[in-house]
Amino acid sequence: MELVTPGIGLIVWMTLSFGIVLFVLGKFAWKPIMKSLKEREGTIESALNEANKAREEMKTLHFDNENLLRDAKEERDAILNDARKVRDSIIEKSKLRANEEANRIVESAKETIQNEKMAAITDLKNQLATLSIEIAEKILREELSDGKKQKDYVKKLMDEINFN
Amino acid sequence: MVNTYRLKELRLIRSIILSFLMVAGLSLHATETESKQDESVKKEYNAGEAIIEHIVDSYSWHILDYGEHSIAIPLPVILIDEGKFYFFSSAKFEHGHASYKGFEIAHAGKNKGKIIKANHDEHAEQQTPLDFSITKNVTAIFISLLIICFIFISVANSYKKRVGKAPKGLQSLVEPLILFIRDDIAKASIGKNHEKYVPFLLTIFFFILINNVLGLIPFFPGGANITGNIAVTGVLALFTFLITTFSANKQYWMHIVNTPGVPWWLKFPVPLMPVVELIGVFTKPFVLMVRLFANITAGHIIVLGFISLIFIFGNMNVALGYGVSIFSVAFATFMGFLELLVAFIQAYVFTLLSALYFGMATEEHH
Numbered sequence: 001m002e003l004v005t006p007g008i009g010l011i012v013w014m015t016l017s018f019g020i021v022l023f024v025l026g027k028f029a030w031k032p033i034m035k036s037l038k039e040r041e042g043t044i045e046s047a048l049n050e051a052n053k054a055r056e057e058m059k060t061l062h063f064d065n066e067n068l069l070r071d072a073k074e075e076r077d078a079i080l081n082d083a084r085k086v087r088d089s090i091i092e093k094s095k096l097r098a099n100e101e102a103n104r105i106v107e108s109a110k111e112t113i114q115n116e117k118m119a120a121i122t123d124l125k126n127q128l129a130t131l132s133i134e135i136a137e138k139i140l141r142e143e144l145s146d147g148k149k150q151k152d153y154v155k156k157l158m159d160e161i162n163f164n
Numbered sequence: 165m166v167n168t169y170r171l172k173e174l175r176l177i178r179s180i181i182l183s184f185l186m187v188a189g190l191s192l193h194a195t196e197t198e199s200k201q202d203e204s205v206k207k208e209y210n211a212g213e214a215i216i217e218h219i220v221d222s223y224s225w226h227i228l229d230y231g232e233h234s235i236a237i238p239l240p241v242i243l244i245d246e247g248k249f250y251f252f253s254s255a256k257f258e259h260g261h262a263s264y265k266g267f268e269i270a271h272a273g274k275n276k277g278k279i280i281k282a283n284h285d286e287h288a289e290q291q292t293p294l295d296f297s298i299t300k301n302v303t304a305i306f307i308s309l310l311i312i313c314f315i316f317i318s319v320a321n322s323y324k325k326r327v328g329k330a331p332k333g334l335q336s337l338v339e340p341l342i343l344f345i346r347d348d349i350a351k352a353s354i355g356k357n358h359e360k361y362v363p364f365l366l367t368i369f370f371f372i373l374i375n376n377v378l379g380l381i382p383f384f385p386g387g388a389n390i391t392g393n394i395a396v397t398g399v400l401a402l403f404t405f406l407i408t409t410f411s412a413n414k415q416y417w418m419h420i421v422n423t424p425g426v427p428w429w430l431k432f433p434v435p436l437m438p439v440v441e442l443i444g445v446f447t448k449p450f451v452l453m454v455r456l457f458a459n460i461t462a463g464h465i466i467v468l469g470f471i472s473l474i475f476i477f478g479n480m481n482v483a484l485g486y487g488v489s490i491f492s493v494a495f496a497t498f499m500g501f502l503e504l505l506v507a508f509i510q511a512y513v514f515t516l517l518s519a520l521y522f523g524m525a526t527e528e529h530h
Contacts, residue, residue, distance in 0.1 A: 002216070002276060002277055002278070003216065003219070003220060004394055005394070006393075006395035007278070007295065009242075009295045009296040009297055009299065010221065010299065010301055010302060010395040010396065011398065013296070014305055014396050014399040017305055018309070018367075018400070021309045021313060021371075022363070022367050022403075025312070025316055025367055026363040028320060029317050029319065030316070030363040030366055030367075031320075031363070032320040032324055033316070033319060033320050033342065034346070034359075034362060036323040036324065037323075037339075037343070039327070039328070
């Protein structure tokens with residue numbers, strides 16, 4: 001019977017001591033433990049959230065970087081292309097101009113040569129005329145050295161002059 | 165992640181406790197065998213009496229018998245009788261052989277083992293004083309409560325000291341259990357208002373667990389059968405009952421008075437369901453009380469029964485006693501492991517059911 005008969009003393013001591021311990025532990029053990037567990041869970045959660053956020057940011061940053069790099073590459077290519085074009089065009093232009101210049105020089109040389117040639121011809125003609133006159137003069141002097149002949153010639157010239 | 169971590173921790177704790185208990189249990193069984201052997205030669209061994217003696221309360225803390233001498237720690241006796249206050253050491257009773265100031269320990273009758281007023285007339289009705297003695301169980305309760313206070317206040321201090329750091333030492337030993345009770349018992353059973361019940365649930369869980377385990381250690385400061393004492397489990401259940409009743413909301417009482425989902429003729433004119441529900445309010449803590457008491461006491465009785473077999477057979481023949489002792493110790497060791505499992509299970513069940521009752525009392529919607 002003793003086994004299932006609760007003793008009044010034990011009930012009183014148990015209630016008293018357990019009640020006190022419940023209060024003491026509640027105030028000095030469970031409260032700080034629960035508080036710091038909660039705090040730690042909070043920190044862990046916020047740290048995880050931040051890590052996630054950072055990862056997302058890293059992703060976008062990476063994306064941005066890639067974009068930037070691609071843009072830069074494109075720009076570089078464009079610049080290089082332009083430069084090549086400009087170079088080509090410059091070369092082309094200079095070639096053209098050089099040709100033109102050469103042509104012009106050749107033209108002007110030709111012209112000069114022509115002019116010189118014409119001048120030389122004119123000069124030759126003039127000299128030829130002078131020479132011809134001198135030769136004619138000498139011949140005439142030779143021819144007209146006797147009187148008869150002079151008269152015939154004047155007569156002939158007179159005949160040729162038409163007085164009409 | 166967290167779960168596997170918790171599981172590993174639990175495994176570690178369990179293996180440490182198990183190995184400690186195994187060594188302790190075996191060594192004690194050996195000493196018990198020796199000391200009782202001498203006694204049993206002289207007088208007939210009564211297994212039933214010996215077992216009950218081991219699981220009930222007593223006025224002194226018996227440690228061991230050495231030959232003719234029994235070594236025990238005397239404990240204070242506090243009595244109130246007819247308005248007078250008595251306070252003396254239980255050593256005055258000389259292990260129950262003497263009476264002191266008109267009181268003695270009853271050897272027979274319904275108050276067997278308790279203090280009664282000395283009466284020379286054997287057939288007169290035994291009269292008992294109001295007994296507030298610091299008995300073996302009361303001392304063991306004090307010791308275990310001191311252990312609990314020491315453990316958890318030091319753990320709380322390490323939480324304060326190591327803010328935001330990983331748990332260490334004792335802290336990491338109890339943290340998985342604390343988290344288990346908070347998350348898997350309180351939060352799961354009570355819901356959003358669980359926080360104010362967590363301190364009580366933690367306290368009863370660790371009180372029951374530590375006393376269950378201490379009860380398995382057969383020598384001082386263990387060996388007292390606290391959680392196998394109906395007064396102790398009764399007080400624990402009373403706390404659960406009071407908290408349930410005082411935190412009960414309108415819905416809880418309405419559920420008792422007007423149980424939903426039941427035909428009206430069960431409630432009116434004869435209020436059958438309300439009566440059943442009202443009885444249920446009291447049977448819940450009563451069952452809590454009996455379950456813990458019976459589980460722990462039954463385990464102890466089985467272990468002690470196996471050990472008693474040694475003496476029963478030893479009384480017939482000494483060699484037979486030694487032969488049986490091999491099997492008895494093996495079975496008692498096995499029971500020790502089982503009891504250890506039961507120690508955890510019962511602490512868990514008591515806490516879980518308390519939490520469920522709180523959850524029922526504070527439930528908002530169905």
